Amino acid sequence: MQEHMRLFRLMLFPVLFVAVAVHMYAAPFSLFPKAGHLASPDGRFEVRDVDLRESGSEFSGLFHSLWLVETATGRSRKLCEYVGVAAVAWSEKDSLMVTQYLSKKTSRALIFATTSTQEPVVLDVPTLIRMVPVGLRPALRENDHAFVEASRLVGEIFYFQVWGYGQHDRNGFHWNCEYGLGAGNLNCEAKK
Numbered sequence: 001m002q003e004h005m006r007l008f009r010l011m012l013f014p015v016l017f018v019a020v021a022v023h024m025y026a027a028p029f030s031l032f033p034k035a036g037h038l039a040s041p042d043g044r045f046e047v048r049d050v051d052l053r054e055s056g057s058e059f060s061g062l063f064h065s066l067w068l069v070e071t072a073t074g075r076s077r078k079l080c081e082y083v084g085v086a087a088v089a090w091s092e093k094d095s096l097m098v099t100q101y102l103s104k105k106t107s108r109a110l111i112f113a114t115t116s117t118q119e120p121v122v123l124d125v126p127t128l129i130r131m132v133p134v135g136l137r138p139a140l141r142e143n144d145h146a147f148v149e150a151s152r153l154v155g156e157i158f159y160f161q162v163w164g165y166g167q168h169d170r171n172g173f174h175w176n177c178e179y180g181l182g183a184g185n186l187n188c189e190a191k192k
Contacts, residue, residue: 142168
């Protein structure tokens with residue numbers, strides 16, 4: 001019996017370690033516009049929501065924009081505009097992850113560098129159709145609901161999920177994906 005308990009403890013430790021490590025690396029997302037603002041972990045930056053009222057446009061409703069503000073100087077730059085909801089989280093390396101819900105049928109994930117004005121990395125359905133293996137493309141092309149959602153950024157690896165449903169997958173599909181920011185390589189696996 002003692003040997004079984006010892007073996008159980010030896011097996012339990014790695015499981016707990018992985019569970020805690022995964023939880024630690026998962027970024028807490030704030031939903032905008034409700035959140036209004038989100039400070040970086042070190043306090044150097046803040047993301048702020050600004051309402052934009054579009055008059056004389058063929059679109060109706062309230063548009064929003066996310067702004068990055070350097071707290072020490074007050075300098076700011078517009079990151080992006082969105083309609084509806086955006087989920088925003090800080091990564092460990094002065095980067096910002098955003099999931100923009102573009103409609104009730106799709107979303108896309110963006111990564112912004114806070115220390116440079118370079119264009120964001122954008123992963124959306126049209127981009128993924130070009131990047132995933134041929135066998136996975138029908139899930140993106142033939143379903144009328146397909147979402148790309150940011151999860152976390154660890155080093156140069158961006159973790160995100162792709163899920164959806166529709167004509168091709170009536171019961172839905174769900175992938176866990178990794179994207180190498182430096183190399184630009186993508187790996188997606190079906191969630192079990």
